[in-house]
Amino acid sequence: MNIIVVGLNHRTAPIEIREKLAFFDKELEKPLTQLHQAEGILENFIISTCNRVEVYSVVSSTEEGIRTVKEFLATYQQVEMSILEKYLYVYEGDQAVAHIFRVASSLDSMVLGEPQILGQMKAAYKIACESNTTRFFLHALMHKAFKVAKAVRTETGISRNAVSVSFAAVELAKKIFGSLHDKQVLIIGAGEMGELAVRHLISEGVQRVLVTNRTYERAVELAKAFQGTAIPFDQISEALITIDIVISSTGSPHYLLKYEDIKALLSLRKNRPMFLIDIAVPRNLDPDINQLDNVYLYDIDDLQAVVEANIRERAKEAQRAEEIIQQEVLQFSKWLKAQDVVPTIKALRKKIETISRTELERRLPGLKNLSPKDLEKIQIMVNLITNKILHDPLVALKKLSYTDEGSIYIQAIQKLFNLEVDE
Amino acid sequence: MDTTHIINFFLFEILLVIFFLATLGYLSFLVTKKPFLARLATALTVVSFTLDTITILFKLTIIRISPFSNSKETLFLFIWATILVFLIADLKYHIPVLGAFVIPIAFMLFIYAYSLPAGKASLPAIQSYWIGLHAVVAILGYAVFAIASCAAVMYLIQERQLKSKKPGALYYRLPSLEILDNLSYRALLIGFPLLTLAIIIGAIWAKFRGVNPLSRDPTTIFAIIVWIIYAILIYARVTAGWRGRKASYLTILGFSYILITFMAIYYFSERRLHLF
Numbered sequence: 001m002n003i004i005v006v007g008l009n010h011r012t013a014p015i016e017i018r019e020k021l022a023f024f025d026k027e028l029e030k031p032l033t034q035l036h037q038a039e040g041i042l043e044n045f046i047i048s049t050c051n052r053v054e055v056y057s058v059v060s061s062t063e064e065g066i067r068t069v070k071e072f073l074a075t076y077q078q079v080e081m082s083i084l085e086k087y088l089y090v091y092e093g094d095q096a097v098a099h100i101f102r103v104a105s106s107l108d109s110m111v112l113g114e115p116q117i118l119g120q121m122k123a124a125y126k127i128a129c130e131s132n133t134t135r136f137f138l139h140a141l142m143h144k145a146f147k148v149a150k151a152v153r154t155e156t157g158i159s160r161n162a163v164s165v166s167f168a169a170v171e172l173a174k175k176i177f178g179s180l181h182d183k184q185v186l187i188i189g190a191g192e193m194g195e196l197a198v199r200h201l202i203s204e205g206v207q208r209v210l211v212t213n214r215t216y217e218r219a220v221e222l223a224k225a226f227q228g229t230a231i232p233f234d235q236i237s238e239a240l241i242t243i244d245i246v247i248s249s250t251g252s253p254h255y256l257l258k259y260e261d262i263k264a265l266l267s268l269r270k271n272r273p274m275f276l277i278d279i280a281v282p283r284n285l286d287p288d289i290n291q292l293d294n295v296y297l298y299d300i301d302d303l304q305a306v307v308e309a310n311i312r313e314r315a316k317e318a319q320r321a322e323e324i325i326q327q328e329v330l331q332f333s334k335w336l337k338a339q340d341v342v343p344t345i346k347a348l349r350k351k352i353e354t355i356s357r358t359e360l361e362r363r364l365p366g367l368k369n370l371s372p373k374d375l376e377k378i379q380i381m382v383n384l385i386t387n388k389i390l391h392d393p394l395v396a397l398k399k400l401s402y403t404d405e406g407s408i409y410i411q412a413i414q415k416l417f418n419l420e421v422d423e
Numbered sequence: 424m425d426t427t428h429i430i431n432f433f434l435f436e437i438l439l440v441i442f443f444l445a446t447l448g449y450l451s452f453l454v455t456k457k458p459f460l461a462r463l464a465t466a467l468t469v470v471s472f473t474l475d476t477i478t479i480l481f482k483l484t485i486i487r488i489s490p491f492s493n494s495k496e497t498l499f500l501f502i503w504a505t506i507l508v509f510l511i512a513d514l515k516y517h518i519p520v521l522g523a524f525v526i527p528i529a530f531m532l533f534i535y536a537y538s539l540p541a542g543k544a545s546l547p548a549i550q551s552y553w554i555g556l557h558a559v560v561a562i563l564g565y566a567v568f569a570i571a572s573c574a575a576v577m578y579l580i581q582e583r584q585l586k587s588k589k590p591g592a593l594y595y596r597l598p599s600l601e602i603l604d605n606l607s608y609r610a611l612l613i614g615f616p617l618l619t620l621a622i623i624i625g626a627i628w629a630k631f632r633g634v635n636p637l638s639r640d641p642t643t644i645f646a647i648i649v650w651i652i653y654a655i656l657i658y659a660r661v662t663a664g665w666r667g668r669k670a671s672y673l674t675i676l677g678f679s680y681i682l683i684t685f686m687a688i689y690y691f692s693e694r695r696l697h698l699f
Contacts, residue, residue, distance in 0.1 A: 157456060161595065175585060175594070178601035270664030273600065290586065294667045302588040309590045320455075 001042070001340065002062045003141065005091040005099050006069040007054030010110050013087035021077050021084075023048040025123060031076055032131040038068050043138040047103075047124040049117065051110055056100060058137045062092050097336075098329045100141065104149040106158065107321055112314045113158035118149050136406050137339075141332070148328045155324060157317040161310035165303045166196040168310065169277050170204060172303075173245055176275050176296055184208040186243040188236065189250030190222055193279050197247055198226055210239055214250070237261065241268050246276045248284040259288040262295060277303070341401035344410050345394055347419040352390055356382045427485050434481060438474040439537075445471050446530040453523040453596060461519035465510075468526060472506045479503060491558050494685075498536035500559075502529050504566035508610075512570055516606055518598045524573045557624040561646070564617030565681055568653070571610035572678035575671035578603040582668055604666055607674055611660075615653050622646055645684050652677040 008021065023031055028046055035044050035055070043058040055073065059065025070088065074081045091099045102108045106117050125142045128134045134142070153159050162168040170180075177183055183206045187198055190213060198209065209228030213219035216232055223230040231239055236256070240246070248256060262274070276297040278285040283299055290297040298306075337343075360382055364375060393413070400409045414421055448464030451457075479500065482488040490500035509525045512518075577597055584594040597603070625643070656673045659665035665673075 155457070157595070172585070175581070175599050176601065178599040178605075267664075271666050272664070273667065293669065296585055298588065305588060306590055309594075313590075313595055 001137075001342075002059055002065065002092055003096045003137065003336075004057050004059055004062060004065050004069065005054060005096040006057075006066060006073070006088060007052060008087045008089065009052035009054070009108065012089055017079075017083075017087050018050070018053065020079055021048075021053040021073065022050075023053065025127060028124065028127045029131045031072075032128055032133045034076065035069070035072050036131075036133040038072060040064050040068060043135045044069075044133045045125065045128040045138055045142070047121055049120050052103070052108075054103070056096070056138065056141075058135070066090050066092070094329055094333050097141065097332050098325060100145050101148045101325045101328060102322075104145040105152040105321055105325065106149070107152075107318055107325070111163055112311070112318055113153075113160075114163075115153075115159060118146070122146065136401075137336075140335075144328070144332055148325060151328075152321045152324055156320045158314055158321050160317070161313050163307055163311055163314070165279075165300070165307055166193055166200055168303050168306045169197045169247075169298070170200040172296070172298060172306065173201065173275050174204070176273055177244065180204045180206050180245075182207050183244040184210065184242055185228075185245045185247065186210045186212065186236070186239055187222070187226075187228075188212055188246065188248040188256065188284065189214075189252075189280065190218065191249030191279060194247045194249040194277075195222075195225075197277065197279075201245065202226065206245070210243065212236060212239075237265070240265050240274075244272070244274060246274070246285075247279065248277065249279045250284055252280070252284055253282060255286045256284045257289065258286045259292070262289050262292055266292065266294070279303070339401070339407050339410070341397055341406070341410055343421045344413055344419065345397060347421050348394070348413060348417055349390060351417060351419060352386050356386050427481075431478070431481060431486060434474065434478045438471060438478055439533075441467055441474065442471040442530055442533060446527045449519075449523040449526045452519060456596060461522070464522055464526070465513060465519060468506060468510065468522065472503070472510060475499075475503045475506065489555075491555070493539075494688075495536050495539040497558075497562070498532065498539070498685075501562050501565060501569075502533050502536065504562050505529050505569045508563070508566045508570045512606065512610070516598075516602065518602065518606075520596055520598065521570075521573065521577070521606075524577060525570065528573070553624060553628045557621050557628060560617055560624065561621035564614045564621055567610050567614030567617060568674075568678050568681065571607045571614060572675045574603050574607035574610065575674040578607065578671045579668065579675075582671075600667065604670070607671065608660060608666075611653060611657060611674065615650075615657055618646070618650055618653065622650060642688060645688075649677060649681055652680065 008018065010018070013021075023046055025048070028048070032044060032046055035041055035046075035057075040060045041057055042060060045056040047054050047056075053073075055069050057065055057069055059068070070081070070084065073079070073088075074084050099108070104118055104121055106113050106115065109117050121142075125134070128138070162171050173180060173183075180201060185198065185201055185206050185208070187194060187209065202209065209223070209226045210231055211219050211223040211226065211228050212231050212233050212235070213222065214233055216230065219230040219233075222228075240257075240262075250256065257276075262276075271294050273294045274296070276285055276289060276295065278297065278299045281300060285297055285299075287297065287299065289295055360379060364378070367375070370378070397409060397413060400406050413419070445464050445467035448460055448467055452460035452464055479490060482496070483490065488496060490496045505525065506529060509522065509529075512521060578600060580593055581597045581600055581603060584590055584597075585600070625646075652673070656665070656670060656677070659673075660670055
């Protein structure tokens with residue numbers, strides 16, 4: 001029995017191949033059950049996202065199992081084996097477990113630490129459960145993977161710090177203001193990124209949103225979308241006395257706000273801090289504004305630089321995540337070995353055989369009236385008896401070991417026959 | 424050495440070790456950001472504080488060394504008060520990273536105090552409860568200022584990070600500007616009345632003893648200068664909305680002045696009625 005992973009992802013395969021291999025969630029049941037019927041596939045699970053297609057299986061024989069899964073992928077998705085082989089990766093045993101943990105923890109994702117993959121994995125797991133292709137080992141493995149992913153998320157900063165410009169802007173606002181609950185935002189002009197940032201700010205609970213635009217009608221329209229208030233363009237300066245955060249994204253060819261404009265406001269504002277976000281190109285806000293005390297001005301490049309720093313920070317955290325995963329793989333592999341039925345079967349067989357052999361060796365020399373042929377017959381007979389006695393429990397044990405109660409039976413046998421099984 | 428001194432010695436040694444571990448805990452939290460290290464360090468700090476309290480009480484009641492008998496003992500009391508104020512701030516603000524700034528500095532001061540010559544085992548001139556109260560209130564005030572300036576230093580670092588737009592390692596570890604500014608302002612609002620109270624108690628005591636409080640005692644003048652610096656700061660914060668960078672600089676300036684004067688007084692004056 002072994003756990004294997006066969007798959008490809010955004011690093012190993014181009015989009016043309018990934019889209020050919022992809023399965024739709026709704027149609028997952030068919031391939032799952034089809035693969036499950038193949039010889040030597042005990043349990044199986046398929047995850048298919050835009051960045052990866054992977055099959056996790058519990059197989060009775062590693063080599064055969066890998067071949068079966070590969071052939072299944074090639075025939076089911078109608079891709080030539082020779083082409084497919086170039087992009088596929090294969091992991092088995094501890095490496096397979098580590099890979100599954102890494103995928104769940106988003107260490108294998110294109111954007112390190114992105115949260116979607118865990119949800120996608122849970123959905124795929126649900127389908128596999130419903131299709132009845134997962135049993136004892138995959139249940140245990142996937143539950144463990146979800147736990148590890150959660151631990152990685154809470155114990156490392158891999159998902160902390162924004163990796164998009166609009167989220168980065170919100171995080172900067174929080175680094176300046178702490179809570180955004182009593183803060184007021186002014187949006188100048190309309191733009192996709194600006195709107196995205198405003199939505200994030202609103203979900204952080206900003207108190208009030210003001211919207212302005214060169215054409216007042218457009219401002220009213222936008223204000224509706226954010227449940228904000230539209231103000232005329234020439235009232236910006238007045239509004240700035242109470243505003244905390246400004247997002248500007250107009251097509252204006254010159255600066256809308258200059259150093260002097262903001263400087264004049266500072267004492268009126270009682271020096272309350274101010275965060276200006278300029279996502280327009282050409283820029284709307286005079287870069288010198290950033291030199292004013294308690295005023296922070298970020299343009300699109302600045303935000304991009306923060307995002308890059310955040311990505312580097314996540315990569316650092318990923319190292320700590322790898323450590324956690326290493327430990328968890330070790331633990332899981334220990335547990336797996338304890339679940340393994342083979343050592344128990346071997347031990348049971350060895351014990352019964354040893355008993356019969358020692359008894360034969362002890363008793364046979366005393367039976368002086370028997371011919372050598374008879375002696376041989378007795379030996380054969382004893383062997384047959386031991387084999388027949390062992391046959392049913394061993395077959396049952398093998399079968400039961402793949403069910404949820406498997407470990408209970410294995411432990412019962414170990415206890416009843418007083419077997420010593422090394423892990 | 425008699426039994427009490429041996430007990431005192433061991434108390435002190437254990438305190439030293441745990442205090443050191445707390446320092447290590449905070450520093451490794453600063454590096455790794457692992458939350459459990461912060462909890463561990465805070466727990467160790469609580470233990471250190473308890474031991475420190477016992478040590479001071481033990482010295483005062485059994486060995487009869489007053490915390491005001493000399494600079495060494497006063498410095499120990501100041502460190503005790505700083506840890507106390509830090510623990511209160513930590514309880515209120517939940518920013519363990521503050522510990523990474525306060526505790527290592529407190530520990531270094533602790534080592535410095537340890538290196539100073541030992542005081543005589545006798546109660547000094549401060550016999551009145553009034554003057555004891557005066558000193559304790561003043562020390563508490565200075566401890567609050569110490570925390571205020573640690574928060575101010577953190578503010579300046581974070582402000583630098585945000586202005587330069589190049590987030591470094593500390594950007595991710597320090598809390599928001601608002602929290603830091605708020606912490607140092609609140610500390611100021613607590614420290615200032617304490618200092619004022621200490622000065623008033625001192626003045627009343629001096630009046631009863633018939634001494635002119637301003638004569639022949641540099642520490643009184645020194646305390647008044649500290650008082651003026653912080654009075655200006657509070658006035659500027661309330662009326663002109665001074666905050667952030669400028670306020671932080673002034674907070675740090677005030678506390679540096681306290682530290683420098685302490686050292687100066689220690690080196691130039693042997694009469695140790697007054698410390699601060």
